Amino acid sequence: MPPDAAPLIGRWIDHFKCEFKISRNRNSKFGDYRPPFGGKGHRISVNYDLNVYAFLVTTVHEFAHLHTWNQHQHKVKPHGTEWKENFKKMMQPFFEKDVFPADVKQAIVAYLSNPGASSCTDLNLYRSLRKYDAPKPDAVTVEKLPFKAVFKLKDGRVFRKEEQLRKRFKCIELATRRVYLFSPVAEVELVREAS
Known part of the structure; x- marks a missing residue:
């Protein structure tokens, strides 16, 4: 502190x-x-x-x-x-x-x-x-990802970013096709740009 x-x-x-x-x-x-x-x-x-x-x-x-x-x-x-x-x-x-x-x-x-x-x-x-966090080279926030980009979480689950619904982003888990809502500032790892 x-x-x-x-x-x-x-x-x-x-x-x-x-x-x-x-x-x-x-x-x-x-x-x-x-x-x-x-x-x-x-x-x-x-x-x-x-x-x-x-x-x-x-x-x-x-x-x-x-x-x-x-x-x-x-x-x-x-x-x-x-x-x-x-x-x-x-x-x-x-x-x-x-x-x-x-x-x-x-x-x-x-x-x-x-x-x-x-x-x-x-x-x-x-x-x-x-802004005062130590840099994390592989981390990017969901809001910074392009539409349809594929990203993964620390636990290995992979998602595709969809449209923004009010404050959160709709994302689809690729393995299960289930829809999740992500905070714009959730830290994720980019797998690939939109395809």
Whole structure:
């Protein structure tokens, strides 16, 4: 995380008596919060491979869950109004410390008008954060592929890109002919251009 952010995160870990763990990459999520249960206290994990700004945004997101749980336990929705208010308040000190580059700060401010369950759901924020990732030579996003291009996922499944349906792209899995909807920013590997 940005060095100026670390002292406050350290204080939160101590204050909330939280187990904070750096986790392996999880394709399905960037971070996770677990409330106290079965003799264990609060637990937060954040993927190790995020860039410093994505790591910080994810960390604050999970601490907002912890803070909301302390206030309301299971009486509110995980990403409801109470969590949104806590997330906004908990991001504020990092704006005051000016830890984010201007483009990321602007994207976060826009996202905070109605934050979602994941920073991935806000394409503007996701794209801003992605600019600071280490380069991945074989990775390309679905939105950058030409129409009818063939691509594959890490698990080896192969798809053909079709038309855009509102925010997502319709793609056909070649082996099964099943239709899937892909986020424009999903990272894939190009197999071949349109044929």
